[in-house]
Amino acid sequence: MQHTISVIVENDFGVLSRVATLFSGRGFNIESLSVAPTNEDGLSRMTIVTRGDEQILEQINKQLNKLIDVLKVLDFSDGSAVERELALIKVSAEDDARAEVLRIVDIFRAKIIDVTPKSYTIEATGNPIKIDGILELLRPLGLKEVVRTGSVAIGRGAKGWNG
Amino acid sequence: MKISGARIMLECLKNEGVDTVFGYPGGTVINLYDELFNFKEINHIMPRHEQAGTHAADGYARATGRVGVAIATSGPGATNTITGIATAYMDSIPMVIITGQVPTALIGNDAFQEVDIIGITRPCTKHSFLIRNVKDIALIMKKAFYIARSGRPGPVLVDFPKDIQMSQCEFHYPETVEIRGYKPNLSGHPRQVEKAVAMILDSHRPVMYVGGGAVLGDAAESVTQLARILSLPVTTTLMGLGSFPESDKLSLGMLGMHGAYCANMAMSNSDLIIAIGARFDDRVTGKLSTFAPHAKIIHIDVDPTSIKKNVRVDLPIVGDVKDVLIKMIKQADNSNDKLAGFEAALAPWHADITAWKEKHPLDYKRSSTIIKPQFVIQKLRELSDDDAIISTDVGQHQMWTAQFFKFNKPRTLLTSGGLGTMGYGLPAAMGAQAAFPNRQVITICGDGGVQMNIQEMATLVQNRLPVKIVILNNNYLGMVRQWQELFFDKRYSSTCNELPIDYIKLADAYGAKGFLASKPGDVESVIKQGFKEKGPVIMEFKIAREEKVLPMVPAGAALNEMVLNA
Ligand SMILES: Cc1ncc(C[n+]2csc(CCOP(=O)(O)OP(=O)(O)O)c2C)c(N)n1
Ligand SMILES: [Mg+2]
Numbered sequence: 001m002q003h004t005i006s007v008i009v010e011n012d013f014g015v016l017s018r019v020a021t022l023f024s025g026r027g028f029n030i031e032s033l034s035v036a037p038t039n040e041d042g043l044s045r046m047t048i049v050t051r052g053d054e055q056i057l058e059q060i061n062k063q064l065n066k067l068i069d070v071l072k073v074l075d076f077s078d079g080s081a082v083e084r085e086l087a088l089i090k091v092s093a094e095d096d097a098r099a100e101v102l103r104i105v106d107i108f109r110a111k112i113i114d115v116t117p118k119s120y121t122i123e124a125t126g127n128p129i130k131i132d133g134i135l136e137l138l139r140p141l142g143l144k145e146v147v148r149t150g151s152v153a154i155g156r157g158a159k160g161w162n163g
Numbered sequence: 164m165k166i167s168g169a170r171i172m173l174e175c176l177k178n179e180g181v182d183t184v185f186g187y188p189g190g191t192v193i194n195l196y197d198e199l200f201n202f203k204e205i206n207h208i209m210p211r212h213e214q215a216g217t218h219a220a221d222g223y224a225r226a227t228g229r230v231g232v233a234i235a236t237s238g239p240g241a242t243n244t245i246t247g248i249a250t251a252y253m254d255s256i257p258m259v260i261i262t263g264q265v266p267t268a269l270i271g272n273d274a275f276q277e278v279d280i281i282g283i284t285r286p287c288t289k290h291s292f293l294i295r296n297v298k299d300i301a302l303i304m305k306k307a308f309y310i311a312r313s314g315r316p317g318p319v320l321v322d323f324p325k326d327i328q329m330s331q332c333e334f335h336y337p338e339t340v341e342i343r344g345y346k347p348n349l350s351g352h353p354r355q356v357e358k359a360v361a362m363i364l365d366s367h368r369p370v371m372y373v374g375g376g377a378v379l380g381d382a383a384e385s386v387t388q389l390a391r392i393l394s395l396p397v398t399t400t401l402m403g404l405g406s407f408p409e410s411d412k413l414s415l416g417m418l419g420m421h422g423a424y425c426a427n428m429a430m431s432n433s434d435l436i437i438a439i440g441a442r443f444d445d446r447v448t449g450k451l452s453t454f455a456p457h458a459k460i461i462h463i464d465v466d467p468t469s470i471k472k473n474v475r476v477d478l479p480i481v482g483d484v485k486d487v488l489i490k491m492i493k494q495a496d497n498s499n500d501k502l503a504g505f506e507a508a509l510a511p512w513h514a515d516i517t518a519w520k521e522k523h524p525l526d527y528k529r530s531s532t533i534i535k536p537q538f539v540i541q542k543l544r545e546l547s548d549d550d551a552i553i554s555t556d557v558g559q560h561q562m563w564t565a566q567f568f569k570f571n572k573p574r575t576l577l578t579s580g581g582l583g584t585m586g587y588g589l590p591a592a593m594g595a596q597a598a599f600p601n602r603q604v605i606t607i608c609g610d611g612g613v614q615m616n617i618q619e620m621a622t623l624v625q626n627r628l629p630v631k632i633v634i635l636n637n638n639y640l641g642m643v644r645q646w647q648e649l650f651f652d653k654r655y656s657s658t659c660n661e662l663p664i665d666y667i668k669l670a671d672a673y674g675a676k677g678f679l680a681s682k683p684g685d686v687e688s689v690i691k692q693g694f695k696e697k698g699p700v701i702m703e704f705k706i707a708r709e710e711k712v713l714p715m716v717p718a719g720a721a722l723n724e725m726v727l728n729a
Pocket of ligand 1: 586613
């Protein structure tokens with residue numbers, strides 16, 4: 001099972017390695033990880049996508065909570081969050097393929113952000129399944145480079161993470 | 164008044180009530196040592212190796228319940244502490260390790276004696292700090308001590324660059340500390356406590372399974388009280404020894420790989436296990452899939468990650484074990500009307516346990532010609548003070564001590580359980596003796612492990628620490644040899660230490676006394692002579708070389724599949 005967890009951490013020296021050490025040392029896996037500062041002073045937010053059964057997820061949650069620099073662990077496994085990912089995709093586009101790329105970009109409501117006679121660079125956002133979808137369609141045209149941010153997630157509803 | 168960072172560090176230690184530190188000087192702590200030179204409030208003991216200094220701080224912490232403090236210089240000094248830190252981490256021992264670091268401007272440049280000690284120790288510290296401003300020292304130290312001792316205790320490393328030691332500022336020690344990401348949950352939930360007591364009163368074959376958490380949480384008295392009110396049989400882990408008096412008839416002794424038959428049988432047949440500050444380590448559970456198949460499990464621990472890590476749990480209670488136990492005792496007292504009936508219903512269970520005890524008691528074959536190690540341990544118990552502190556090294560002698568010494572008081576056994584660190588015994592005893600100059604402190608070692616920190620003889624003599632060093636000499640790396648005998652067709656690969664060492668001369672060379680017992684008749688007189696000495700002593704016992712630690716649950720076997728005599 002895949003799970004998305006958000007972790008609110010002190011924006012401090014060494015926090016990222018502490019979290020990474022926890023995952024590698026205990027054999028938990030990280031499918032994606034994104035980190036950036038939040039609106040609150042001194043706090044960063046990590047979004048981690050991981051895989052494991054119920055028991056592993058419980059251990060991951062508890063172990064993260066145990067780290068001194070972790071303020072809060074938000075477990076979004078129950079689908080209580082909106083998830084988004086951004087991808088930058090460089091795809092070959094010559095002759096007929098140019099029109100095909102544009103059609104796909106249109107369907108996925110993506111954007112062209114760089115153009116050459118031989119290629120397009122596309123910016124796509126959406127939930128990770130949508131990103132997988134556009135990549136699937138573009139693949140036969142020749143993907144030259146793909147950069148994905150990994151998921152970020154935010155809880156549904158009016159409340160912020162701390163009320 | 165402005166004072167140096169080095170001086171501030173010492174003031175912080177003083178404010179934390181630290182009276183003794185174990186440290187070794189070097190280039191990046193020279194400023195700290197310069198301040199220490201005139202700082203009379205702190206007794207500084209210099210070990211002969213930083214690993215030993217760290218173990219000594221650990222032994223000090225285990226014996227006193229206070230935070231142990233070790234100091235080392237950067238680079239090799241710092242890396243020498245790692246085994247000591249990992250040992251403390253695995254057994255949840257509160258410690259603060261202060262390491263010198265190269266000046267902040269040089270960090271990351273591969274400067275002379277620079278290592279990323281925070282990075283290296285990250286997996287084996289509870290937390291760590293790099294001090295980057297002289298103004299931060301006081302708050303960091305306040306946090307370091309608080310983190311080390313609270314919740315599930317553990318070692319905290321503070322990396323202290325040389326330039327910060329030399330900078331100056333005013334000193335104020337904060338009275339309180341608030342760490343927004345760290346709020347250990349200490350108070351057991353009353354509803355869970357109620358349920359726990361109800362579950363116990365519903366059970367027919369209950370066992371209390373008590374671990375090191377009960378010792379660390381100073382809950383021995385509460386463990387004993389709860390057991391006695393409810394007539395619950397009690398087994399302890401290696402780390403839990405001393406949390407319940409082994410002289411009590413409810414005691415089953417130690418469980419696990421080399422535990423008592425009755426303890427392992429009780430666990431295997433139990434219908435309710437009450438785990439208290441224990442973590443279901445593989446040396447305790449044996450094969451997990453067959454562990455306690457009929458039992459419901461109540462798990463009390465201050466660390467939520469310990470709960471449901473290895474085994475399923477029916478009722479988790481997160482909280483300080485003493486707090487939870489006191490609440491349980493109250494609750495049990497309130498259920499007074501049910502107690503008599505409950506106790507009567509336990510009669511068949513107690514009868515089963517008595518039968519197991521009688522069927523296979525912990526025992527060994529006596530000999531009138533060769534010294535049996537178990538006999539030495541029994542004699543040591545008989546002839547030592549009631550409140551003697553025992554440390555052990557790691558190996559067969561450690562298990563014989565656990566099996567035969569019979570611990571009745573908490574914090575009287577110091578042993579490396581989680582990491583199983585050879586070389587731990589002697590320096591840990593040194594730390595305990597520094598804390599309690601007037602108590603008897605005995606370290607029980609093997610001939611292998613005692614060599615790993617034997618240089619500390621010098622520290623003992625220099626600081627007049629009268630540790631009694633017992634060497635159970637089988638001239639083997641006995642524990643490994645035992646495995647080779649049982650599972651590798653007696654191929655004694657690298658476990659046979661033929662080189663005889665004259666321990667009497669060795670003791671003499673350090674300015675201590677040495678005694679040797681080669682036959683059973685010598686045992687008592689050697690122990691008496693050793694105990695009579697005012698200074699440190701080596702007592703060597705030439706023991707039956709191929710004696711095995713039994714019973715034994717082979718690795719991967721079920722707890723009730725014990726080898727009783729091989
Ligand atoms: C630092 C370290 N190295 C290796 C081991 C593996 N080991 C465990 S017990 C043991 C043998 C110890 O021999 P000795 O000290 O003579 O004690 P005995 O078992 O003979 O009582 C060894 C090598 C260990 N636990 N720690
Ligand atoms: Mg030996």
